[in-house]
Amino acid sequence: xxxxxxxxxxxxxxxxxxxxxxxxxxxxxxxxxxxxxxxxxxxxxxxxxxxxxxxxxxxxxxxxxxxxxxxxxxxxxxxxxxxxxxxxxxxxxxxxxxxxxxxxxxxxxxxxxxxxxxxxxxxxxxxxxxxxxxxxxxxxxxxxxxxxxxxxxxxxxxxxxxxxxxxxxxxxxxxxxxxxxxxxxxxxxxxxxxxxxxxxxxxxxxxxxxxxxxxxxxxxxxxxxxxxxxxxxxxxxxxxxxxxxxxxxxxxxxxxxxxxxxxxxxxxxxxxxxxxxxxxxxx
Numbered sequence: 009x010x011x012x013x014x015x016x017x018x019x020x021x022x023x024x025x026x027x028x029x030x031x032x033x034x035x036x037x038x039x040x041x042x043x044x045x046x047x048x049x050x051x052x053x054x055x056x057x058x059x060x061x062x063x064x065x066x067x068x069x070x071x072x073x074x075x076x077x078x079x080x081x082x083x084x085x086x087x088x089x090x091x092x093x094x095x096x097x098x099x100x101x102x103x104x105x106x107x108x109x110x111x112x113x114x115x116x117x118x119x120x121x122x123x124x125x126x127x128x129x130x131x132x133x134x135x136x137x138x139x140x141x142x143x144x145x146x147x148x149x150x151x152x153x154x155x156x157x158x159x160x161x162x163x164x165x166x167x168x169x170x171x172x173x174x175x176x177x178x179x180x181x182x183x184x185x186x187x188x189x190x191x192x193x194x195x196x197x198x199x200x201x202x203x204x205x206x207x208x209x210x211x212x213x214x215x216x217x218x219x220x221x222x223x224x225x226x227x228x229x230x231x232x233x234x235x236x237x238x239x240x241x242x243x244x245x246x247x248x249x250x251x252x253x254x255x256x257x258x259x260x261x262x263x264x265x266x267x268x269x270x271x272x273x274x275x276x277x278x279x280x281x282x283x284x285x286x287x288x289x290x291x
Contacts, residue, residue: 020091045074105157110164139197188286217273228268
């Protein structure tokens with residue numbers, strides 16, 4: 009049975025509490041002793057360990073220091089913050105339409121220097137043309153039964169994507185070959201979109217890799233779409249929510265997966281040949 013976002017968030021809070029309790033047990037100190045070392049009441053230790061009260065970043069740093077494990081503080085702080093904002097529900101974020109969602113990413117984009125995107129099903133939004141974006145956003149609007157502001161949302165997405173041309177940034181984009189074939193717009197719009205992929209893939213800020221469907225003995229199975237912003241945030245897209253991953257150890261897993269996917273991808277002339285095959289299939 010699917011786990012609701014609220015249940016998942018509570019499970020994440022319990023995971024933080026369990027990790028802190030384990031640290032105390034491994035240090036061989038009681039809850040009362042930890043409270044004395046952290047200069048707070050024993051009841052606070054109990055509330056944190058039972059996931060009743062979420063710890064602050066300072067609480068976690070003091071806890072780890074008291075247990076002789078200050079090196080674990082950063083990871084647990086990130087895990088705790090992620091637990092508090094684990095799910096950003098799409099329905100809540102798009103209830104007034106899709107334009108606001110497009111513009112909400114601008115501050116994050118402006119602060120990021122290295123963008124890494126993997127998608128098994130869609131072409132990365134950074135490379136979407138007007139026709140393709142309109143087809144995709146129309147489908148989302150219909151499915152979610154939200155106000156139709158597709159024209160404004162497409163314009164906002166295209167304006168946002170001008171960041172591709174800003175110096176000092178790097179875009180490493182990976183798609184499964186199947187993503188080239190899914191027709192989210194009419195044949196004319198799809199042909200224009202695929203043609204733009206070849207143009208955009210030659211931009212100095214962009215590395216575009218395509219993972220062939222015929223790739224043998226895959227070392228990494230197809231995954232859910234995810235975006236990596238520098239080495240501080242991974243955004244994973246699900247049907248019902250966007251999951252924000254900030255815990256360093258989990259970001260490292262996505263980094264490892266992305267590296268494996270890169271090794272299976274083809275680039276340059278080989279990638280262009282796969283794109284041309286997708287264009288030919290439209291006829």
